[in-house]
Amino acid sequence: MSIFLNGVSKTYGGEVVAVRELDLKCPTGQMLALLGPSGCGKSTTLKMIAGIEEVTTGEIWFGDRPVSALPPGARNIAMVFEDYALYAHLSVFENIAFPLRLRHLPKRVIEERVEGMLDLLRLGDIRDEKVRKLSGGAQQRVAIGRALVRDPDVILFDEPLSHLDADQKVQLRTEIKRLQQTQGLTSILVTHDQTEAIAMSDAIAVMDHGVLQQVGSPQELYETPANTFVATFIGEPPMNLLPARLARKSDVLFLEGTGFTLPLSAQKGAALTATNTTDVIMGLRPEHIALAPETPLEHQAVMRGEVFFREHRGDTDVLLVDIAADGTTARVSADIAGPTALREGASVALAFDDRRLSLFDAETGTNLLTARAA
């Protein structure tokens, strides 16, 4: 069952706009994540899809059925909450069976369907345990089983991993992704954690202040963020945003920033012909920076600086490097294969090229390489 949001807005008291003219689509069998910081409107959007909040203007459709005017109970949705919301005194089996018992289904049907869920979620071994004795991760799997057992058209996940320890987060994230891929669930995920959104969903809608910033596959958001907000929200450690200038010398377009000058390839240059902006923000992902080879390659720029902090991340080192040149300074984070022998205070030369960098308008923050010419 696909989900469509058509110009959906939510206004409180006639003036506070929580969500502004949101257009979104989640195709059947896919998961769409609503991602953003607290207060961005993602939870309000979820509540409108669930029917807990009314839309102020706009329409929500499930397939060819308009649902905006329907009460939650008539929408055939299921929700998974961050705090599980289970019946602590009941067993795993009884928690999952609960929605079916409410519908007075025959005993045999209930057993069959609950057994199916126990298998699917690998809860068979603990079927008779009281849920209050289970780990958070197991409790959340029970909650997912309870949601799925009634065969809803749409599943809504509201920060489902927030309360879990790191290892359980990683495990449950994988389980949800697996269910998503094998069971063809249509679902919406609300999260403030970009890692969770990337790991689990087919598409991500990034929101800020009630406004949709970009919607696309995790890969699109990672490779071509629409603006500086999305750029720093997706990716860990976050993308470097460094002020720079575009300068044309003879036929070549150069990018000049603190401590570096980079000739841009003809391809990048062509993508920028429509812009007359000179002040830009260069977006450079830490993992696209390397230690400079002795002879830099063509289309490679080198920045020299001093290590402010070296963060040991196991297979890589994240270096925060202070670059100072021409009276300006910049702090750049570089994610380098490691562990390296570099420590605080060490001199270091960092290299990057123009293949994977983004350029944003310094004033509007819009991606200059992907924005359509007006």
Add this chain to the structure above:
Amino acid sequence: MTSGLHLQSIAKDFLGTRVLHDISLAVTPGEILAITGPSGAGKTTTCRLVSGLEMPDEGEIFLGDTQLTALPASKRHVAHMFESYALYPHLNVAQNIAFPLTSPARNRRYKRADVEAKVVELTRLTQIEHLRHRLPGALSGGQKQRVALCRALAQDAACYLLDEPISHLDAKLRNELRGHIRRRQTKVDAPTLWSTPDAMEALSIGDRVAVLIDGRIEQLGTPEEIYFSPATTSVARLVGDPAMNLLPGAVAAREGALFFEREGVSLALPQPIAKRIEPVMGHGLYLGVRPNAMDIRDGGGPGTLQMSVYAWEPFGKYAIVTAKLGEDLVRIKTHRTERFAANQPIAVTLDPTSLVVFDGTTRRSL
């Protein structure tokens, strides 16, 4: 004359249940010791014992030559940042930060200008300068956490205890603050304890790391030791992004070589590992393989493991493929960018030089 913080064979009971067992730690001035472990492991209790909010049932705590356990909390000169922040609700941000410096209980009094300079420096560092006149009630969780952090760092203490100091901040600010705090604390003439449930944070901030599990120190070592040579399977399960894979199996000797064997798998072990395994021949064991020590290869071939894809998580710079090997789930961190569909068969290679072997019974590294 000794210097630094010494915990000597500390034990602590709550309602008859032992929550800390035989904790011995030494932290030198200018050193950051990170304590990590799952929730409930005893990290916060350890901090509270040092600051005097709890008394140990066994053992002693020394700071230099001073026996801390003989002093009340107010006389210990320990700056303790609480996980719960514990801000004064009636004081604004600047007043909260300045409070320990202006409190009459302190024997050293600061000049007003010095206090102000500290408040300005620390609020700037933590990016809450613009909030200095706000009351705690008007702050978000992340902002309160930064106020509590400033209040701890503002003090000229003999020892600093930072209990989950940056857990509620966004990734970018966390990364910056780790750098700033590390630089600051390695210059002061006092030891710092930094507690965090995030093992990777512990590895990035600590000169050394203590892994605390169920009230016991499971491993104490440098970040590199913890990451590359986890002492037990419990440590291995905590460390890494994602954590190390642990595959149960057994060792068999054939044709003069040792093999790791389990259903459908027979893997020749490299010499250095084989040597260490010999004493436990016949026992079960766990083979520890880090996710980044494996990759997916087109086609099969000798030395590859046949698995089927369980789930695929594309992170951009790498993807995590979770695959089924028999009944076990294995996580592989790959730089391959193509989509892997659920149930797709894959051949997996692993880097034999980075394997860690654990005794199946004691679960200790061999």
